Amino acid sequence: MLERLENLSALYANPHRFMNLAARLHAPLWLVAVGVLGFGLFMVAGVPDDYQQGATVRIMFVHVPAAWMALFAYSFIFFASIVAVVLRHPLGYLAARAAAPVGAVFTLVALVTGALWGQPMWGTWWVWDARLTSVLVLLFLYLGYIALWEAIDDYGRAARATSILAVVGFVNVPIVKFSVDWWNTLHQPASVSRFARPALHADFLYPLLVMGVAFLLLFLAITLTRLQMEVLRQRLRVRQSEN
Amino acid sequence: MYDFYIYASYAFTAFALGAIIAVSFHGLARARQRLAALQDMQNGDG
Numbered sequence: 001m002l003e004r005l006e007n008l009s010a011l012y013a014n015p016h017r018f019m020n021l022a023a024r025l026h027a028p029l030w031l032v033a034v035g036v037l038g039f040g041l042f043m044v045a046g047v048p049d050d051y052q053q054g055a056t057v058r059i060m061f062v063h064v065p066a067a068w069m070a071l072f073a074y075s076f077i078f079f080a081s082i083v084a085v086v087l088r089h090p091l092g093y094l095a096a097r098a099a100a101p102v103g104a105v106f107t108l109v110a111l112v113t114g115a116l117w118g119q120p121m122w123g124t125w126w127v128w129d130a131r132l133t134s135v136l137v138l139l140f141l142y143l144g145y146i147a148l149w150e151a152i153d154d155y156g157r158a159a160r161a162t163s164i165l166a167v168v169g170f171v172n173v174p175i176v177k178f179s180v181d182w183w184n185t186l187h188q189p190a191s192v193s194r195f196a197r198p199a200l201h202a203d204f205l206y207p208l209l210v211m212g213v214a215f216l217l218l219f220l221a222i223t224l225t226r227l228q229m230e231v232l233r234q235r236l237r238v239r240q241s242e243n
Numbered sequence: 244m245y246d247f248y249i250y251a252s253y254a255f256t257a258f259a260l261g262a263i264i265a266v267s268f269h270g271l272a273r274a275r276q277r278l279a280a281l282q283d284m285q286n287g288d289g
Contacts, residue, residue: 054244054245055244055245055246055249056245056248056249058249058252059248059249059252062252062253062256063252066256101263101266102263102267105259105260105262105263108259109255109256109259109260112252112255112259113252113255113256116248116251116252116255117248117252119248120245120248218260222263222264222267225264225267225268225271226267226270226271228271229267229270229271229274232271232274232275232277232278233274235278236274236277236278236281239278239281239285240281
């Protein structure tokens with residue numbers, strides 16, 4: 001299994017082969033992502049009001065998937081950076097760089113929709129509790145990561161520095177996830193990950209899971225688009241340096 | 244009663260995701276153009 005994975009990794013470590021694969025995957029991935037998102041929004045339109053939260057429960061269907069993607073994107077950057085440093089995979093750095101703005105946008109969406117949900121339900125847009133603060137730190141990590149890429153002219157040095165930041169910053173991901181268990185927070189604890197007995201009724205759970213899959217597919221589609229852009233920019237850098 | 248909060252959430256999400264999608268496709272198209280222009284220039288030199 002591991003050997004197969006290494007062979008596959010080696011096969012697509014070649015950016016030219018990767019670009020051929022990406023060109024074939026690009027349009028179908030976008031079509032599936034938009035289709036699943038449309039189906040998810042159709043399901044959300046039929047969701048009943050919650051007995052406590054009323055119609056504001058509909059904010060959950062964008063807020064929670066965006067928060068999942070905020071964590072997933074940073075984990076993606078972490079693993080891509082590890083692969084780049086340890087396996088010297090040439091696409092690792094580019095994949096991490098491509099995913100960072102996408103993760104930052106999902107984090108911003110989670111924060112803004114959270115504030116828009118918090119005001120009617122908690123009576124405040126923002127509190128400095130552990131969950132909200134750690135997600136804000138996550139946004140700053142994304143912005144710092146993007147700024148570091150832009151701040152260093154030498155590609156090799158920038159790649160190494162950003163990888164170190166990605167790996168060190170990953171410590172914040174479990175803090176975000178478990179902050180609601182480790183500290184007393186205004187933010188509610190996990191409702192969906194308790195698969196044995198989820199705290200959500202099926203009327204809310206299934207549309208939420210479909211929206212989660214839609215956001216995941218959107219993340220992958222946008223990152224694939226940006227990764228192709230990064231590979232082409234890298235080719236440009238190399239050719240310009242040769243001249 | 245809570246319509247503003249719900250519509251604002253969906254509108255901001257659509258705006259933010261729409262913006263990153265537009266910027267990404269624009270960046271990809273621009274990178275393709277610049278690479279093609281560089282190749283044309285190099286072919287012209289050759």
